[in-house]
Amino acid sequence: MNTTLFDFLDRLQVQTEPKPGQYLGEDGLIYCEKCHTPVQCRVTLAGKVRVMPCVCQCQKEERERQAQQIKEEEQLLYVRRLKAAGIQERHLQEWTFATATDTPSIQMAKRYVENWQKVKAQNLGLLLWGDVGTGKSFLAACIANALLEKGVPVLMTNFSKILNQMGAMYSAERYRYIASFQRFSLLILDDLGIERNTEYALEQVYAIVDERYKAGLPLIITTNLTISQLRNPEDVSHARIYSRVLEMCTPVHVPGADRRTAIGKTKQEQVKEILFSKS
């Protein structure tokens, strides 16, 4: 402490009269009428007792509430930006656990999200395979949305879209584009196997998968291909893609009693209930 600071403190005007909403307490300090805690305090500085302004309890709580509100708004904005960057297709954004029927597949997906820290640390990928319409994309989108809600950067896209975008790029740009996927803690590639079967396309698909492999970050892939098709590829170009995928992603079969049928059933039940029940 130096004397300049004390001079400054000595020159400070101490509030002696209560303002509206305040009163003078028995201890000579000014109090807040609302919370009955002082807006002043006594501090001893270099042997001299000084009355200094301080924040009463209700003001303190109000400031904390405001700070918390700002924090929540910032988090909301952050999640909104993450979602916009991570899932461009509107309908996928609406596929969440809240809209899901509780099947073993959904429970597995929920555990994937709950254990995300371990999943990420151990780089646990999934290969969701099963027939068309089994809800593999739905499952993947549920995982994506739940992780995005938690503030985890996720990108959900598909090979066709990536290849379309890469079509117009120079090779250096292409490399940067593929490398940019590393910004996302989780990459979800929907529908492996429906992309064009050209040598160029297969080369890019391999590059995307291999880049993820090198980054050591988790990958979720959905596919209509069977495990036997993945294990017995038709040629070398497919073989190296599938073997990388199987190395990174644990196959999880998504069984056929699917979401679309489930929705159909409910509709049927509704029709039965509304139009045919005798009441």
Ligand SMILES: [Zn+2]
């Ligand atoms: Zn107060």
